[in-house]
Amino acid sequence: MAAKGDLLLEMSGVQKRFGGAVALRGTGLKIRAGEIHALLGENGAGKSTMLKILAGVHANDGGSIKLGGKDFVTGSPEASIDQGVAVIYQEPSLFLDLSLAENVFIGRQPKKGVVIDWKFAQSEAAKLFKELGVELDPKRQARGLSIADQQVVEIAKALSMNANIILMDEPTAALSASEVSRLMTVMRSLKSANKAVIFVSHRLDEVFAISDFITVMRDGATVSENPVEKTNLQKVIKEMVGRELNEMFPKTKNKVGEVVLDVHDLTNPAYFRNISFTVKKGEIVALAGLVGSGRSEVARAIFGVDKYESGSVTLNGKDLPKGSPEDAMARKIALVPEDRRQQGLFMIAGVNRNISMESFNKLVDRGLINFKRERALTNTWRDKLSIKFANQADPVDRLSGGNQQKTVLAKWLATDPDLLIVDEPTRGIDVATKAEVHRLVNQAASEGKAVLMISSELPEVLGMADRIIVMREGRQVAELSREEATQEKIIAAATTGKRGA
Amino acid sequence: MFANLKLSSIRRSWDTAIILLLALVLIFASATTGTFLTSTNIFYIFSNTSEIMIIAFAMTFLIILGEIDLSVASILALSSSMLGYSYVRGVPIWGAILICLATGTICGFINGYLVTKLGLGSLAVTIGALALYRGIANGLLGENTVNEFPSAATDFGLKSIGSTFMPRTLPLILLFGIFFALLLHRTPFGRRTLAIGQSPEAAKFAGVDVVKHKLIVFTFTGFMSGVAGMVYTFRFSTAQADNGVGLELLVISAILLGGVSIFGGIGTIWGVVAGVLLAGSVESWLTLQEIEAKWRTIVTGILLLISVAAPVLVQKSKARRERMALKKSG
Numbered sequence: 116m117a118a119k120g121d122l123l124l125e126m127s128g129v130q131k132r133f134g135g136a137v138a139l140r141g142t143g144l145k146i147r148a149g150e151i152h153a154l155l156g157e158n159g160a161g162k163s164t165m166l167k168i169l170a171g172v173h174a175n176d177g178g179s180i181k182l183g184g185k186d187f188v189t190g191s192p193e194a195s196i197d198q199g200v201a202v203i204y205q206e207p208s209l210f211l212d213l214s215l216a217e218n219v220f221i222g223r224q225p226k227k228g229v230v231i232d233w234k235f236a237q238s239e240a241a242k243l244f245k246e247l248g249v250e251l252d253p254k255r256q257a258r259g260l261s262i263a264d265q266q267v268v269e270i271a272k273a274l275s276m277n278a279n280i281i282l283m284d285e286p287t288a289a290l291s292a293s294e295v296s297r298l299m300t301v302m303r304s305l306k307s308a309n310k311a312v313i314f315v316s317h318r319l320d321e322v323f324a325i326s327d328f329i330t331v332m333r334d335g336a337t338v339s340e341n342p343v344e345k346t347n348l349q350k351v352i353k354e355m356v357g358r359e360l361n362e363m364f365p366k367t368k369n370k371v372g373e374v375v376l377d378v379h380d381l382t383n384p385a386y387f388r389n390i391s392f393t394v395k396k397g398e399i400v401a402l403a404g405l406v407g408s409g410r411s412e413v414a415r416a417i418f419g420v421d422k423y424e425s426g427s428v429t430l431n432g433k434d435l436p437k438g439s440p441e442d443a444m445a446r447k448i449a450l451v452p453e454d455r456r457q458q459g460l461f462m463i464a465g466v467n468r469n470i471s472m473e474s475f476n477k478l479v480d481r482g483l484i485n486f487k488r489e490r491a492l493t494n495t496w497r498d499k500l501s502i503k504f505a506n507q508a509d510p511v512d513r514l515s516g517g518n519q520q521k522t523v524l525a526k527w528l529a530t531d532p533d534l535l536i537v538d539e540p541t542r543g544i545d546v547a548t549k550a551e552v553h554r555l556v557n558q559a560a561s562e563g564k565a566v567l568m569i570s571s572e573l574p575e576v577l578g579m580a581d582r583i584i585v586m587r588e589g590r591q592v593a594e595l596s597r598e599e600a601t602q603e604k605i606i607a608a609a610t611t612g613k614r615g616a
Numbered sequence: 617m618f619a620n621l622k623l624s625s626i627r628r629s630w631d632t633a634i635i636l637l638l639a640l641v642l643i644f645a646s647a648t649t650g651t652f653l654t655s656t657n658i659f660y661i662f663s664n665t666s667e668i669m670i671i672a673f674a675m676t677f678l679i680i681l682g683e684i685d686l687s688v689a690s691i692l693a694l695s696s697s698m699l700g701y702s703y704v705r706g707v708p709i710w711g712a713i714l715i716c717l718a719t720g721t722i723c724g725f726i727n728g729y730l731v732t733k734l735g736l737g738s739l740a741v742t743i744g745a746l747a748l749y750r751g752i753a754n755g756l757l758g759e760n761t762v763n764e765f766p767s768a769a770t771d772f773g774l775k776s777i778g779s780t781f782m783p784r785t786l787p788l789i790l791l792f793g794i795f796f797a798l799l800l801h802r803t804p805f806g807r808r809t810l811a812i813g814q815s816p817e818a819a820k821f822a823g824v825d826v827v828k829h830k831l832i833v834f835t836f837t838g839f840m841s842g843v844a845g846m847v848y849t850f851r852f853s854t855a856q857a858d859n860g861v862g863l864e865l866l867v868i869s870a871i872l873l874g875g876v877s878i879f880g881g882i883g884t885i886w887g888v889v890a891g892v893l894l895a896g897s898v899e900s901w902l903t904l905q906e907i908e909a910k911w912r913t914i915v916t917g918i919l920l921l922i923s924v925a926a927p928v929l930v931q932k933s934k935a936r937r938e939r940m941a942l943k944k945s946g
Contacts, residue, residue: 418821420820420821440820440821441823441824441825444823450821452821457815457817457818458817458818458821459818459821460815461810461811461814461815461818461819461881462814462815463814463882464810464814468807471807472807472811472822473823475804475807479803479804482803483798483803484802484803484804484807
């Protein structure tokens with residue numbers, strides 16, 4: 116086994132083309148044993164292509180890849196596994212009805228004679244979980260496991276196949292703060308076992324919290340390779356975007372007007388109880404808290420996608436009927452949902468079809484949709500939000516995550532809402548687009564819309580919100596003004612329910 | 617950019633392919649059979665596909681929604697039986713027609729209600745309804761048939777417009793065709809239909825009342841089955857309980873052949889029209905070739921398999937395209 120600090124993997128001058136498009140133009144990457152290595156870059160920089168070459172999904176066109184001094188065979192996932200490289204995907208694909216031990220040893224069940232030796236499988240799995248510093252019962256079903264724990268099972272599976280290099284593509288994107296810290300523990304365990312971890316993440320605070328080494332990519336090339344102590348957040352962002360982003364959160368001071376949304380004593384016992392707050396014209400109110408604290412459910416109840424048991428929602432002084440998104444829309448509420456692929460967009464439909472979805476009243480002429488107006492509407496919002504696509508009819512699943520998110524925003528902004536609810540508006544999108552989304556949300560507020568924002572990213576909450584409501588386990592535990600809010604106070608409230616720190 | 621070309625060409629290619637295939641069949645059939653392109657034969661192709669076409673217009677919406685109605689042929693029989701039953705009991709013909717259409721509408725509504733409000737699967741519900749409506753029709757007429765209808769009505773079913781190849785039912789079908797094509801492709805209702813089929817969850821978040829929408833589509837599929845029941849009755853001058861047995865399979869296979877995805881979310885009315893005419897032309901050619909019924913059944917079976925396999929193949933090449941796009945975005 117390699118000793119700590121030994122060079123495990125060296126990629127240099129790696130190239131990859133897809134048809135006419137160049138994805139990698141001579142990229143380098145050096146991975147050492149016992150190292151957590153962050154691979155950073157905006158969407159389209161080539162990070163995923165790099166990971167996919169290592170995972171055997173693609174073969175490289177040029178350049179050299181050496182693993183322990185030998186040529187690394189690319190182009191076959193099986194070969195990658197044999198060479199000790201394993202990938203942990205963002206959405207693990209466990210067999211939910213099987214036990215964790217069965218999942219770890221799926222396809223390679225240890226045998227005693229002709230029968231499967233489950234005792235051995237269970238004890239091996241238990242050992243692996245212990246090494247990873249996570250307590251999981253190998254006999255339990257995978258169903259009901261949090262995403263983070265599912266990832267842990269995948270990691271255990273990789274280790275059982277003697278993986279030395281673990282690749283993780285945005286492992287924390289779908290995790291709550293507590294789950295992230297659990298995953299970090301596991302990553303540190305891997306590190307102390309002299310494995311190498313390569314991970315891609317858009318959450319830069321996490322990157323700096325955990326990684327030893329940072330490689331930044333831009334436009335298919337490596338722009339910098341630094342030990343973490345030799346670089347910093349500003350520098351990395353600058354390298355990623357090729358320019359300085361001085362205004363990550365271009366907060367504007369808006370004139371705050373009358374109350375638009377008044378939520379009173381809202382209760383749905385399964386998710387939240389006694390939630391009361393207001394959002395005023397021109398104001399951005401953030402709902403902070405851990406994933407699963409009931410924030411999204413409150414938003415869904417307001418918009419009417421879900422029903423609630425008691426309490427009331429008042430919009431512009433009039434009661435809003437519960438459980439009716441049609442009524443919510445008619446009363447000028449917009450909800451940009453948490454999961455843009457499942458809830459926000461029709462992935463196989465064109466950009467134009469998606470943007471016009473809520474604006475038929477502006478497009479219909481004598482009962483029929485006027486295609487010219489639809490084109491004009493799409494163009495207007497493409498320009499306003501600088502959404503990038505080749506053709507209006509391109510299905511949105513071909514757009515990058517950032518452009519998809521802008522498309523969802525466009526579709527709702529086109530309805531000119533009085534209340535804009537955005538749920539995790541910047542999840543999984545690159546830094547530059549994040550800043551654009553922040554600008555757009557701020558702009559909506561400055562135009563006099565009331566904005567309710569749900570976010571798990573504390574810098575975003577602190578940078579954007581005028582007021583912050585913290586939820587914990589379905590209850591409202593704190594309300595902080597922009598001036599008094601700090602990361603520490605929010606985390607304290609979200610995790611302990613106590614105000615202040 | 618390559619991926620762009622590819623996707624639109626796949627979508628367009630299926631519509632184009634089916635129309636090309638129709639043209640090929642027509643050319644081949646007229647080359648091999650002198651009587652194929654005669655006005656009499658064209659009259660019969662249009663005429664024989666009347667009910668399939670009428671029901672397919674509506675059922676296309678159901679399949680796009682991700683639902684299905686297997687009871688349409690039974691609805692046709694029940695509404696046909698109601699027409700005959702009420703007419704022989706002295707109801708004037710226009711009244712009997714209204715009863716026929718109302719019967720179809722009510723049956724469709726019942727199917728929709730069971731599926732949407734009670735949350736039952738449409739396959740299960742409409743298999744049950746298939747037996748139920750046919751059973752009621754049997755109870756109503758038993759072994760009897762009604763074949764005394766006013767000549768105006770049977771002329772509508774049997775005769776052509778002047779001495780042309782166009783059956784008198786054709787203008788009605790054309791009207792429905794235009795109506796449903798506009799409904800699917802040019803109205804918010806059509807957009808919402810496609811949207812629900814593509815993602816019921818996203819549709820909910822887009823403020824679409826999915827339950828109400830499905831109920832409406834089930835109901836008008838019932839209505840159109842009633843219309844088909846009326847046309848069938850006048851075309852054969854017969855109201856009886858076993859009218860249109862097995863027609864639902866012809867309707868569904870023509871729709872799938874027309875490029876509507878069995879998984880929902882994708883489909884065009886012109887594709888479906890081509891699908892119906894293609895199936896009708898093949899059937900007609902086989903008949904003219906005096907090919908035995910059992911061979912005709914085999915060919916129909918093959919067509920059905922093609923129509924089911926084709927969308928899956930399209931799906932697969934789409935998946936390939938997605939992988940391409942993924943690679944590109946790297």
